[in-house]
Each structure stands twice: as C-alpha cells, then as structure tokens.
Amino acid sequence: MTNVAETAVLVQGDESVHIGHPELQALPRETKEIVVSCASGLRHESAWTGVRVGELLAVADAPPETTHIAVTGADGCHVYVELADALSGLVATERDGETLDSPRLVVPGIDGMRTVKDVVQLEAVALAPDEDPRTYEHHPERGEVS
Secondary structure, three states, X not given: OOOHHHOEEEEEOOOEEEEEHHHHHHOOEEEEEEEEEOOOOOEEEEXXXXXXXXXXXXXXXXXXXXXXXXXXXXXXXXXXXXXXXXXXXXXXXXXXXEEEEEEEEXXXXXXXXXXXXOEEEEEEEOOOOOOOHHHHOEEHHHOEOO
C-alpha cells in the first residue's frame, strides 16, 4: 500500500488529469458519516473526509452522457458505480480524523466490496441501458470477475 502523500489519482473524462495529494488536499473537502458494510456482515460507520466524486469528475470535464464511474485500485480491483450513487460519495483521505494510507472510494449505500481502497483511477463512462457493468468488474480479493 502506498502513502497517501505520494498518491496520484488519474481522473478521466473528456480530459485526463493526474491529481496528486497536494492538489487533492486543495480541492473542496467535506466530511460525511458513511456506513461501510463488509462481506462478513459487519457494518462500520465512520466520518470520512475527502473530495466529492463530482468535484473530481468536474476537474476532468466528465461528459454529460456519463452513466457510471469506473474506479480502479492499485491492487487491480475495478468496479463500476452508477453516477447517481457515486455523486453522493467521496474519495476519502481521512477516516475518523486519521489520515488513510491511500485514497478510498466511499459511497453511501454500496457494499464494502465496492468501496475501492488505494484508488488510482476514476473514469467517467457511458454504458448502454442493456449493458451490465458487473461484466467488466474485477475483485482480486475474491479472485474472480463478478
């Protein structure tokens, strides 16, 4: 795992923008109480602090036809989150006032497998209504594509 101060997140929309830790810290930040539900059934409510996903997408000029964000972690975890859900989430750099080792995607209402740790890329994507985003996902900790 990398140190958050050394992290850069690639945000892709109509433009591709590398956002390093200093830039991430300079963007408007907020703190939200978000519950993360783990596969084990445990639920953890924490105060997450970071940059709103919408703020990051705006930096990269996400196209208006965006339906999902594709989020990739350094470990190869790759998930798709519906834009409507993602806009209520954060790319967090702190949890309960403590600095995280790496940025983490946290979104209210999505399960823990989708809260990508060590985020290295967010991409605005447009999927057709009949396209199932799960066919493109990869969860290395489960050793499978969902």
